[in-house]
Amino acid sequence: MMRDGFAGLLKRWRTARRLSQEQLALDAEISTRHLSFLETGKSKPSREMVLVLASALELELKERNVMLTSAGFAPVYTSSALESLELAPVRRAIELLLQQQEPYGAVLVDRCWNVLRMNQGAMRMLGHFVDPATVEPRVATNVVRAVLHPAGMRPFLVNWLEVAQVALERLERECATYPTDEARRALLDEVRQYPGVEAISASTPATGAPVSLVHLRRGDDELRLFTMLTTIGTPLDVTAQELTLESYFPADEATERWIRGG
DSSP, rough: OOOHHHHHHHHHHHHHTOOOOOHHHHHTTTTTHHHHHHHHHHOOOOOHHHHHHHHHOOOOHHHHHHHHTTTTTOSSSSSSOSSSTHHHHHHHHHHHHHHTTSSSEEEETTTOOOOEEHHHHHHHHHHHSSSSTTTTHHHTTHHHHHHHTTTGGGGTTTTTHHHHHHHHHHHHOOOHHTTTTTHHHHHHHHHTTTTTTEEEOSSSSSSSSSSEEEEEETTEEEEEEEEEEOOOOOOOBOOOOOOOOEEEEESSHHHHHHHHOO
């Protein structure tokens, strides 16, 4: 976490977002002079101004709390546990989405792609291509690690290079978008050290297809899938904002039959 005061944080985030003072001032609907004074510490922001600038910078809720505390204000966004009473409606919605996705797979992940929930379809699919008895739990329960680790799904991914490029590009983009997130950066640094991963470019290859496919093969079983990501549209809680539902859909009839047990 950055230990700068508000002025330093504001300038660092503006630089990270590659915004000029003029552009950020325009987005926040304030004068460039006022923004300059805020960045140099000549002016102190109001609570409302901190929130306006954090919104203009498109910060995650936890980073907005950091901005508020750096300016001397109390955080306004809660960070409730997923099992808490406060997140009961969110939890119920997630359970319904997981159930409705059956028999297709779906997993709930946090911002670092750790699996928090999965439906029966995902358990069946991942259980077939990842053996929990021979794989570290931290690999089997993290989507990025499971894709990139040599002992995860990698031996069964026919198009591993393409899938690895997509996973790396997504994680690197998140690290660039949220440069203060040490957990995301640690995950990227870790997977970059896996054998065969360090030389991969994160640029996504042009395949000509409308979506990137995951092509799995184990023995006579062969699956072609594509994924969709679902997030909460208007979160007011840090935990809720960090939740993503990744759903898997069959890309051909053979995969559809396998999923339905045919």
